[in-house]
Amino acid sequence: xxxxxxxxxxxxxxxxxxxxxxxxxxxxxxxxxxxxxxxxxxxxxxxxxxxxxxxxxxxxxxxxxxxxxxxxxxxxxxxxxxxxxxxxxxxxxxxxxxxxxxxxxxxxxxxxxxxxxxxxxxxxxxxxxxxxxxxxxxxxxxxxxxxxxxxxxxxxxxxxxxxxxxxxxxxxxxxxxxxxxxxxxxxxxxxxxxxxxxxxxxxxxxxxxxxxxxxxxxxxxxxxxxxxxxxxxxxxxxxxxxxxxxxxxxxxxxxxxxxxxxxxxxxxxxxxxxxxxxxxxxxxxxxxxxxxxxxxxxxxxxxxxxxxxxxxxxxxxxxxxxxxxxxxxxxxxxxxxxxxxxxxxxxxxxxxxxxxxxxxxxxxxxxxxxxxxxxxxxxxxxxxxxxxxxxxxxxxxxxx
Numbered sequence: 001x002x003x004x005x006x007x008x009x010x011x012x013x014x015x016x017x018x019x020x021x022x023x024x025x026x027x028x029x030x031x032x033x034x035x036x037x038x039x040x041x042x043x044x045x046x047x048x049x050x051x052x053x054x055x056x057x058x059x060x061x062x063x064x065x066x067x068x069x070x071x072x073x074x075x076x077x078x079x080x081x082x083x084x085x086x087x088x089x090x091x092x093x094x095x096x097x098x099x100x101x102x103x104x105x106x107x108x109x110x111x112x113x114x115x116x117x118x119x120x121x122x123x124x125x126x127x128x129x130x131x132x133x134x135x136x137x138x139x140x141x142x143x144x145x146x147x148x149x150x151x152x153x154x155x156x157x158x159x160x161x162x163x164x165x166x167x168x169x170x171x172x173x174x175x176x177x178x179x180x181x182x183x184x185x186x187x188x189x190x191x192x193x194x195x196x197x198x199x200x201x202x203x204x205x206x207x208x209x210x211x212x213x214x215x216x217x218x219x220x221x222x223x224x225x226x227x228x229x230x231x232x233x234x235x236x237x238x239x240x241x242x243x244x245x246x247x248x249x250x251x252x253x254x255x256x257x258x259x260x261x262x263x264x265x266x267x268x269x270x271x272x273x274x275x276x277x278x279x280x281x282x283x284x285x286x287x288x289x290x291x292x293x294x295x296x297x298x299x300x301x302x303x304x305x306x307x308x309x310x311x312x313x314x315x316x317x318x319x320x321x322x323x324x325x326x327x328x329x330x331x332x333x334x335x336x337x338x339x340x341x342x343x344x345x346x347x348x349x350x351x352x353x354x355x356x357x358x359x360x361x362x363x364x365x366x367x368x369x370x371x372x373x374x375x376x377x378x379x380x381x382x383x384x385x386x387x388x389x390x391x392x393x394x395x396x397x398x399x400x
Contacts, residue, residue: 030368034046034048041082042081042083043079043080048399048400049076050133050400051073051074052070052072052134054068054395059390060390071095073094073095075091090102091103093133102118102119103119112161117157119154119155123233124201125149125266126233129145134370134397136219140393143319150247154178154181154182155177155180167207170203170205172201177198178198179195179197180242180246194248195248200235202234203232204229206227207228209225209227218370220369221276221277226274233270234265234266237263241261243313245266253297254295254298255294256294263289266286268285278324280323281321282323286319287314287315289310292310308345308348308350311345321340324336333366335361336360342355358379363377370399375394375395376395378393379393
């Protein structure tokens, strides 16, 4: 209830301020929303969002099921003040019970480095999780992303610096976050963080025609330019108590009579290449646990953790993804994706991660790029220990 009051106050404030700030310019465009700017262009604020309606038909061992629901209901408020070198983003998804996704403020220093504070995407998850949900090639994230991430957002601070030249660029990102995922402030004073912080980093090398620094990351190649983006990401979560390190309190462990938790590590390498209307994306990821010595399931020393048993509470293993999309000049596109997930302990039946693969084939109709688009496709999930699952999905999206 308190959250809704704050949201209403924010919307009322924005509705009052936008026309005042926009004495010089007030504009609306799909994807950018309603934009207000000062007469000299130094101050800018925009309000927009996305609506995505998804319908699926699922076939599995239990038969066939139909679902239709709004998978995204975004509202975005973003702005910038050039003289102060400050920008901000607030992004909510009202299709979820806890809407807040992103809420950060960023300052660009005189040396070009940027400092971001707030809730944001974690750079240690790889490129797919740095692409907003309404800019993906398919409405459902890959099996890899669903296995090793939830929303990919966390509260913390990030420092990054980018260098852009005519035909190449480099970027380095360092991040310290809560390690508890999004909205990780607890439901009351008794719901406290049970582990330490998460330390994440990412380095990138881009080759080819540089993209605008303000353009969001996306897979589709609309401008048909030749580019290659190479990335290496990693994170170290001290004291993880949730399966993918985006929460806390999902399980309890001990050293002696004191509460203690394992450390959770993830690293990934990814590449995104575009040429003409073709885009090729590949990623590999590896998740492991450490700091296991002396861990117990209960305060009793007779209940020590055996090495393979850590996979009962953490998602551990290797994963690979390959994705290809071709956008025809008519803005019809075909996309194919193949994902593979392998558990770290393949012979241990208690592992949360099971060997599985994903195959996806779909058609996108980009009416106005991602602003107005339609998708239809088929996805198949194959498992080693249980029957396969096939789903036919269709989606329509408006990004305003």
